Amino acid sequence: MSTYPRPVLSVTSQNDNPKASSEQNLVDKVFTFLAPNDTLQFEDLNLFEKVNYYVLLEIVTPHDCEINVTIVDPVLDVYEVFNTEVNISQDDDWFEVPFGTAMAGNYTFIVSVACALTLNLHIKISFDPEVKCLYDVISPKFLERMKLYQVNKFTNGMVVEHNTVFKTDVSYKFYLGRVSAIGGLTVENEIRVDYDVTDPNGLEFTIYQNKTVGSVGTIMHFDFGTATEGIYTVKIRIHCQVDVVNIAYAIAEDYQISTINNGTDPETEPTANETASGYFYVPMEWTLAFGLSAGGLLAILVVFGAVRRKKDSVSLRTN
Known part of the structure; x- marks a missing residue:
């Protein structure tokens, strides 16, 4: 097993990749893996909490191999994040393995290769500190x-x-x-x-x-x-x-959801160019009082009208 020294953080400049101006690399190098089995260990990688990290793997020589990637978190829990199960080759292009963190601290990344012939493998471990888990899919x-x-x-x-x-x-x-x-x-x-x-x-x-x-x-x-x-x-x-x-x-x-004011939020006053809309609610006691008042007023108008009609229809004669 080979242990890779603690990497120096490198920042991708805007000229290198305009679409990932804030991407940062923890590891970005081609490594040689010896046949038939070889392992490379990246220790003391200080990861942030709730951030997406990506492990990029690419065979850069004309060979076949099986690759396993294991991540050990700060409390020594082990994540088996990548296992090819079958041989992959240079023609398979590259693989990107996502890993979102649940805690901050020092992590260990272990890359194991089983191969018939010695080969070279490009390994890149990167992240974007501005993109937290789920943030890339939520509006x-x-x-x-x-x-x-x-x-x-x-x-x-x-x-x-x-x-x-x-x-x-x-x-x-x-x-x-x-x-x-x-x-x-x-x-x-x-x-x-x-x-x-x-x-x-x-x-x-x-x-x-x-x-x-x-x-x-x-x-x-x-x-x-x-x-x-x-x-x-x-x-x-x-x-x-x-x-x-x-x-x-x-x-x-x-x-x-509802348009009626339920008392949880204050109603906003409409502007000069807006028309207020909504439901109007009249308390029951107001309805009864209004009905009685309207009934009394209607009775007065009926009596008054009857008197006027009576006066108009009777001719007063003097002797």
């Missing part, structure tokens, strides 16, 4: 309205709960996605989720039951409209056949 306007945002490390059967305050008659957007890759193609690596939302009255809404979580980059999304204001509880349970997996999830406020 910027919802990033500004976040009610909850987390990236957690899950083991099989692990449950997390979060309490957050929601307004009434408002629609909220919920997001969830896997952010750490899983090596291999076996069914046993499938990730599933149970997702429940409980309102302030204790009513439980089941959203997902044993629902498959897709690959990295595939986001599960649903809209949830509230009928009550108060504290809501979000409960997430993950089922998996791997040691650990990182899951990111978020909640953002979307829009007001």
Whole structure:
């Protein structure tokens, strides 16, 4: 096993790649791997929390090999993020392995190669500090309205709960996605989720039951409209056949569903170019009083009209 010295952080300039001006490289070099088996270890890579990292692998000599990539986090949990299972060659171009972090700290990246002949492999480990997990798939306007945002490390059967305050008659957007890759193609690596939302009255809404979580980059999304204001509880349970997996999830406020003023938000005054619209509500006691008053007024008008008609129809004669 070879140990690569702690790398010096290099920053890609805007002239090198205008589309990734803020991309930073932890490792970017071609390495030689000896037949039949060789391993390279990158130690003490200081990673940020909730950020997407990418491991790029490319065979740059005309050879075949199998490649495995393992990541060890600061508390020594092991992620098997890449496993080719079959030989790959120079003709297969390159592979990009995503890894979103659940915690900050020093990580170790281990690249193992099984090959019949010695070969050269280009390895690049990079990240963009401005792009957090899920941020590349959520609209910027919802990033500004976040009610909850987390990236957690899950083991099989692990449950997390979060309490957050929601307004009434408002629609909220919920997001969830896997952010750490899983090596291999076996069914046993499938990730599933149970997702429940409980309102302030204790009513439980089941959203997902044993629902498959897709690959990295595939986001599960649903809209949830509230009928009550108060504290809501979000409960997430993950089922998996791997040691650990990182899951990111978020909640953002979307829009007001009902048009009637429910007392949670002040009504805005219309501008000179706008016309106020909405529902008008009259209390019952006002309706009764108005009915009695209108009835009395109508009776007076009827009597007054009758007197006028009587005067007009009678001729007063004097002798």
